[in-house]
Amino acid sequence: MKMRNILLALSVAAATVLTGCAKKQDASERVLNIVSPAEIKGYDPIMSDDLYSGREIAKIYEGLLAYHYLKMPYELIPNLAEAMPEVSKDGITYTFKIRKGVLFQDDAAFPNGKGREVEASDFVYSIKRLADSKNQASGWWILDGKLKGLNEWRDKNANLPVTNYDEEVEGLKALDKYTLQFKLAKPFPQFLYSLAMGFTSVVSKEVVAKYGKEFINHPVGTGPYVLPKFDQGKRIVYTKNPTFREKLYPSDASPEYQNLLGDAGKKLPLVDKVIVHVMVESQPAWLKFNKGEIDYFGVPKDNFATAVKDNKISGELADKGIVLTISPQLDVTYTSFNYDNKLFHNTNLRRAMYLAYDEAKANELFYNNTAFPAQSIVPPGIAGNDPAYKNQWKGPNIELAKKTLAAAGYPEGKGLPEIVYDIPDSTTSRQMGEYFQKQMEQIGIKIKISASPWPEFQAKLKKRSGQMFGIAWGADYPDAENFLQLFYGPNSAPGANSSNYNDPKFNKEFEQAVMMQDSPARTALYVKLNKYIAEEAVSLFGVHRQAYTLQQSWLRNYRASDLHHDNVQYLNLDTAKKEEMAKKF
Amino acid sequence: MNLYSYILRRLLYVVPVLLGVCLIIFVIFNVVAPDPAFILLGKHATHEQIAQLHHELGMDRPFWEQYLSIVRSAFTFDFGYSWSSKQQIWEMIKAGAGPSLSITIPLFIIVNIVSISTALLVSFYRGKMLDKTVLILSIAMMSIPSLAYILFGQWYFAYTLGWFEISGYEAGFPNFIPYTILPVLLYIAISWGPDTRFYRSVILDEVYQDYVRTARAKGVGELSIMFKHVLKNAMIPILTYVIIQIPFLILGLLLAEAFFSIPGLGGITIKAINTSDFPVIKAMTILSAVGFIIFGVITDVLYTVVDPRMRLK
Numbered sequence: 001m002k003m004r005n006i007l008l009a010l011s012v013a014a015a016t017v018l019t020g021c022a023k024k025q026d027a028s029e030r031v032l033n034i035v036s037p038a039e040i041k042g043y044d045p046i047m048s049d050d051l052y053s054g055r056e057i058a059k060i061y062e063g064l065l066a067y068h069y070l071k072m073p074y075e076l077i078p079n080l081a082e083a084m085p086e087v088s089k090d091g092i093t094y095t096f097k098i099r100k101g102v103l104f105q106d107d108a109a110f111p112n113g114k115g116r117e118v119e120a121s122d123f124v125y126s127i128k129r130l131a132d133s134k135n136q137a138s139g140w141w142i143l144d145g146k147l148k149g150l151n152e153w154r155d156k157n158a159n160l161p162v163t164n165y166d167e168e169v170e171g172l173k174a175l176d177k178y179t180l181q182f183k184l185a186k187p188f189p190q191f192l193y194s195l196a197m198g199f200t201s202v203v204s205k206e207v208v209a210k211y212g213k214e215f216i217n218h219p220v221g222t223g224p225y226v227l228p229k230f231d232q233g234k235r236i237v238y239t240k241n242p243t244f245r246e247k248l249y250p251s252d253a254s255p256e257y258q259n260l261l262g263d264a265g266k267k268l269p270l271v272d273k274v275i276v277h278v279m280v281e282s283q284p285a286w287l288k289f290n291k292g293e294i295d296y297f298g299v300p301k302d303n304f305a306t307a308v309k310d311n312k313i314s315g316e317l318a319d320k321g322i323v324l325t326i327s328p329q330l331d332v333t334y335t336s337f338n339y340d341n342k343l344f345h346n347t348n349l350r351r352a353m354y355l356a357y358d359e360a361k362a363n364e365l366f367y368n369n370t371a372f373p374a375q376s377i378v379p380p381g382i383a384g385n386d387p388a389y390k391n392q393w394k395g396p397n398i399e400l401a402k403k404t405l406a407a408a409g410y411p412e413g414k415g416l417p418e419i420v421y422d423i424p425d426s427t428t429s430r431q432m433g434e435y436f437q438k439q440m441e442q443i444g445i446k447i448k449i450s451a452s453p454w455p456e457f458q459a460k461l462k463k464r465s466g467q468m469f470g471i472a473w474g475a476d477y478p479d480a481e482n483f484l485q486l487f488y489g490p491n492s493a494p495g496a497n498s499s500n501y502n503d504p505k506f507n508k509e510f511e512q513a514v515m516m517q518d519s520p521a522r523t524a525l526y527v528k529l530n531k532y533i534a535e536e537a538v539s540l541f542g543v544h545r546q547a548y549t550l551q552q553s554w555l556r557n558y559r560a561s562d563l564h565h566d567n568v569q570y571l572n573l574d575t576a577k578k579e580e581m582a583k584k585f
Numbered sequence: 586m587n588l589y590s591y592i593l594r595r596l597l598y599v600v601p602v603l604l605g606v607c608l609i610i611f612v613i614f615n616v617v618a619p620d621p622a623f624i625l626l627g628k629h630a631t632h633e634q635i636a637q638l639h640h641e642l643g644m645d646r647p648f649w650e651q652y653l654s655i656v657r658s659a660f661t662f663d664f665g666y667s668w669s670s671k672q673q674i675w676e677m678i679k680a681g682a683g684p685s686l687s688i689t690i691p692l693f694i695i696v697n698i699v700s701i702s703t704a705l706l707v708s709f710y711r712g713k714m715l716d717k718t719v720l721i722l723s724i725a726m727m728s729i730p731s732l733a734y735i736l737f738g739q740w741y742f743a744y745t746l747g748w749f750e751i752s753g754y755e756a757g758f759p760n761f762i763p764y765t766i767l768p769v770l771l772y773i774a775i776s777w778g779p780d781t782r783f784y785r786s787v788i789l790d791e792v793y794q795d796y797v798r799t800a801r802a803k804g805v806g807e808l809s810i811m812f813k814h815v816l817k818n819a820m821i822p823i824l825t826y827v828i829i830q831i832p833f834l835i836l837g838l839l840l841a842e843a844f845f846s847i848p849g850l851g852g853i854t855i856k857a858i859n860t861s862d863f864p865v866i867k868a869m870t871i872l873s874a875v876g877f878i879i880f881g882v883i884t885d886v887l888y889t890v891v892d893p894r895m896r897l898k
Contacts, residue, residue: 039856042670049627136638141629158637216671231680232670234754234846277753281844283736284752287744291751452619454859459619462630494623494630 030271030573032555033294035285036236036278042216043230046130046137048198051474051565058565059238059274060105061201061221064096064123064180065192067563069570070253070260073381074478074563076192080118080202080222082178091187091517096180098123103243107220107228109210115243118202118222120174126203127172128165133158139199141496142476146191147171148183165205187515193477198565224269224569236276240269249557249570260557269569270557289550292320292585295573296551296558299324301428304368308548311370320584321553326546327560328381330475332374332483333542335421335436336499340464343417348408350537354393355401356443357436363543366432371543376534377473377483379544383518384480384526391534391541401443413444422460422469425451432470462494471498472545475562480526481514487533501538554578588886595882599875606874607655610867615648621861625668642668642863655867664868669860674868677853684754685849687761688841689834692769696776697827703777704784708792709811719781726778735844738771752846768841787822791815820891828884832876 038052045061048054066079078084080102085094104115127147130137131154145151148171157163171183184191194200204220211218217230224247225238251264263270279285282300289297299307307314313324335357337344344350363371375391378384395401402412410416421436423429433449440447447468452460460466476482485491488510489502509529516522534541551558556572622638623630639645643654658664664674707716743751749767791797792815800810839851850869857865 039852047627049629133634133637134641136626136634136641138625138627138629140634141631144631213666213671214673231848232672232677233680233756233848234852235848277846279752279846284739284844284846287739287751291744291747293751454624456619458623462620462623462635494632494635496629 028575029273030575031273031275032271032568032571032573033275033277034568035288035294035297036276037280037282037285037298039278039280040230040232040236040276042232043219043227044216045126045198045201045203045221046135046139047216048201049138054198055565056236056276057198057201057219058223059225059568060219060223060227061198061203062223062566063195063197063201064098065196066566067196067561068250069564069567070250070257070559072254072256076196079196081195085182085192091189092184094182094184094191095175096120096182098178098180099245100178102222102245104204104207104222105220105226105241106243107207107210107218109204109207109220115220116204116206119177120180121177122202122204123180123200124169124172124174125165125205127200128153128163128169129203129208130199132163132165134163137199139197142194142197142199146184146188146194148185187517189517190477190479190481190514193479196563197476223566225274234278236278238274238276240272244269247569257559260559263557263570263572270572271568274568289552290317290320290585292552292578292582294552295555295571296549299548299550301368304370304548307550308368313550317550321581323551323553325549325551325558325560326370327549328372328379329545329547330379330381330478330562331472332377332379332544333371333470333472334374334377335468335470335540335542337468337539338464338466338498339500339502341467343419343467346408347536348404349410349416350540351393352401352405352408352443353440353445354391354537354540355395355397355404356445357439357540358396359394359542360396362432362435365435366428367543367545370548371545374541374544376530376541377486377539378480378526378530379475379483382475382478382480382483383523384484384530386527386531389527389531389534393535393537394541396439398442405443405445410444413446416445418446418448420450420467421447422450422452422457422466424454424457429470436470461498464493464500469498470542478563480530481510484510484513484526484529484533487538499539503536506532552578553581588889592882592886595885596878599878602878603659603871603874604656606871607652607659610870611648611652611655614863614867615651618863619861621668621863624861658864658867659871662871664871665864667857667862667865669857669862669865674865677865678850678868678872681848681850681853682835683756684761684847685838685842685851686834687765688768688772688838688847688849691765692772692776692838693830693834695769696773696780697830699773700777700780701784701823703781704788705811705816707781707785708788708815709807711789711792720785723778723781726774727782731775731840734771734775735768735840738767739844742770743767752844754845754847764845764847768838768845768847772838772841783826784819784823787819787826788815791818794818817891821888824887824891825884828880828887829877831880832873835872835876 036052040056041047041050041053043057043060045057048057062080064079064081065076068075068077080099082097082099085096087094098118098120102118104110104118106113106115110116127143129135130139131143131150133154143150149169150171153167153169171185173181175181202222207218207220208215219227219230224241224244226241227236227238247268249263249266249268251261253261282302285294285297286300286303288294307317308324311326313322337350339345359373363369363373372380373394375389375394380387405411405413421433423433430451437447437449461469473483473486486497487499487501487506488497489507491497492500492502506529509525513522513525513529547560549560554574554577556574557570561567622635626634626638643651666672667674667677670677703719707719710716739751743749750764754764755761797810797814800814835850839855841847842849842851853865854869
């Protein structure tokens with residue numbers, strides 16, 4: 001023990017000295033500290049399919065459109081486009097004027113290292129890059145089959161040694177330096193959402209050419225922050241882009257965000273530096289937040305009881321001025337069947353399982369009772385979700401479940417083979433799996449849990465080899481189509497329809513709905529489709545989760561959102577308040 | 586046998602060992618591991634994209650070609666690019682080695698000095714109160730999971746007392762030091778118990794040998810017996826135990842890197858496993874195998890230095 005004490009004392013002394021020697025931060029500099037709970041894959045917009053990489057990409061890259069920061073429901077606004085596009089009457093042609101004077105960030109790829117002006121042809125190049133099969137873009141699905149001639153261009157170039165980017169594509173043209181025209185293969189109003197997604201952000205061909213394979217680690221966009229090189233480390237430091245255009249904080253807001261208009265009209269971005277701490281373990285991140293070293297942070301599951309009581313922030317955190325924001329997420333959890341297996345074509349079997357499952361208890365066990373029970377696939381807040389609708393097959397109703405199972409041909413589970421339930425190999429997933437197993441046992445259904453590491457679990461879904469699995473889906477854009485397509489036959493695995501559900505009736509009406517412009521008729525059709533899959537018990541719909549976020553008292557303009565990956569540019573810090581509150585930490 | 590011929594011969598063993606390692610990597614990748622295309626292409630992957638990626642990654646080549654490609658990497662150390670981060674793997678290893686070694690080297694040195702010294706001390710006082718106390722303490726410390734040390738250490742020493750950084754890392758000397766002290770201290774506590782027990786039993790094996798009794802009978806002092814005779818004779822198992830730890834230094838400490846957000850090689854390996862980044866997994870496996878072989882040779886050579894009775898065959 002003595003030796004340990006000596007070592008400890010020496011270390012503490014050394015730490016004190018060395019910490020004292022550490023670089024001092026400029027007090028006038030506004031530095032935002034945030035956490036990424038997952039590793040960042042890199043900075044190629046066409047690969048921004050995971051949420052965490054998408055958030056980092058949005059600090060540097062921009063697209064034609066964006067979501068208004070202070071409006072709900074989500075509203076698309078021009079970003080690099082000068083205005084919303086002119087759309088032809090038949091809904092096929094979209095013509096954009098792009099903003100003049102927008103510069104790519106300075107980089108050695110440009111003459112004299114100075115970023116040049118963005119032109120309409122850069123968007124043409126960027127979208128062709130997304131389509132180029134040699135790039136294996138994870139975002140290709142958003143434009144697959146959507147633009148006239150783009151799929152043909154992709155197929156034609158797939159087998160050529162070098163892709164011909166100069167070849168004209170009918171549906172994608174730069175009419176002049178600042179005019180961009182898209183022609184759709186058929187009407188698809190959701191197309192505009194794809195122009196607000198990271199995948200369609202503008203990149204420069206000079207930068208792609210210079211860095212080649214390593215382009216993913218050399219981000220050069222037009223956005224509010226710069227990161228000269230990404231070294232895949234655990235601390236990513238962004239600084240203000242000195243050549244960022246005149247972009248202002250919004251001056252209008254929905255009623256619920258009126259309190260966030262304090263910085264209205266100010267030039268963005270508002271903080272000088274953003275430090276992203278990549279912390280895959282929640283405990284140290286939680287401690288750092290409690291020490292005031294992180295400016296906002298989602299409440300970790302294990303600390304929920306400490307932080308939140310009766311949906312209010314706990315006393316100790318409130319004393320530090322910390323604020324709790326609760327916000328519904330555009331997502332859904334569900335347990336799905338693999339319809340390649342004929343067993344699950346038995347509607348009564350599916351309904352019996354649904355009736356046997358106590359979702360309310362699951363909500364209490366796994367989500368601290370914070371989630372909303374899902375009646376079907378489309379979450380609240382999206383047209384297509386009918387708040388009054390209650391799914392009659394949602395349990396628990398053990399008696400009815402037993403009767404329905406008997407009607408399915410398996411009284412008390414007799415004659416029903418053991419069903420394999422696939423889960424990702426994590427503690428929570430195992431607990432959820434075991435809970436599901438027990439729920440099914442009540443009516444005589446035997447479930448075998450099969451846990452696999454995440455890549456293997458994914459592979460099982462893509463290869464259509466599983467029987468049942470638990471999964472969640474988060475919105476790519478705020479439209480019911482993005483959720484309903486999870487059961488559209490042609491999207492079967494390896495597409496997003498992992499359940500391989502293929503119902504001609506549903507497919508036909510879905511195809512009809514996605515061609516319609518936003519209208520009461522379309523909403524009615526979405527509602528109908530949403531109810532149809534609920535009544536058919538196509539999946540066992542779980543919950544729509546809520547985000548519980550804590551923010552420090554000195555953080556300004558924070559709003560929780562599923563789609564504002566570019567939120568950091570709007571955030572601000574009250575440095576005087578931070579200094580004052582430091583005593584409490 | 587001449588020392589140099591011995592070393593040369595042992596190094597030649599690298600060839601069949603590496604061929605075997607390559608075979609194991611090949612089998613694991615082709616039989617056990619999931620298809621990386623599903624991870625790399627995301628949730629909307631199409632059959633066409635998957636097939637194309639398989640082609641690009643060389644996964645549609647004949648098995649023998651794929652095996653030869655692994656063998657080529659193993660013997661040229663040309664590991665190419667990471668499939669997920671698109672970085673050159675050597676660059677990733679160079680970037681990760683510094684943070685990993687900034688923890689593992691001080692830990693390796695301190696923990697071995699402290700454990701061997703403790704073992705010598707308690708062997709000297711064997712059977713007495715100090716020995717019993719250390720024994721109980723080491724067993725108690727061994728019984729606590731590593732994660733508990735880390736969670737408690739971060740909460741108490743870094744958060745509550747504020748003596749250290751909770752997590753993080755800054756490259757370059759001396760910037761990294763404030764970030765590495767706590768993980769190093771915690772791992773000293775984690776390793777001290779098992780290491781001390783091991784060294785104590787090795788030393789006690791010697792303490793009861795006839796030559797010690799003879800030395801005592803001749804009137805040689807206890808301290809002199811411990812340092813000049815016992816320690817010297819216990820050096821063979823100590824050397825084996827110490828040197829075998831060295832390849833692990835390079836691989837990093839997985840838990841520490843995850844909890845302290847240190848961008849080391851342990852994290853790179855785990856990330857590669859989670860993303861089925863085969864070239865990185867391959868590189869790390871080959872480097873570890875080579876590390877074990879080389880340090881095995883060094884251990885054998887050192888045996889002859891500490892015990893001249895030993896001959897290299």
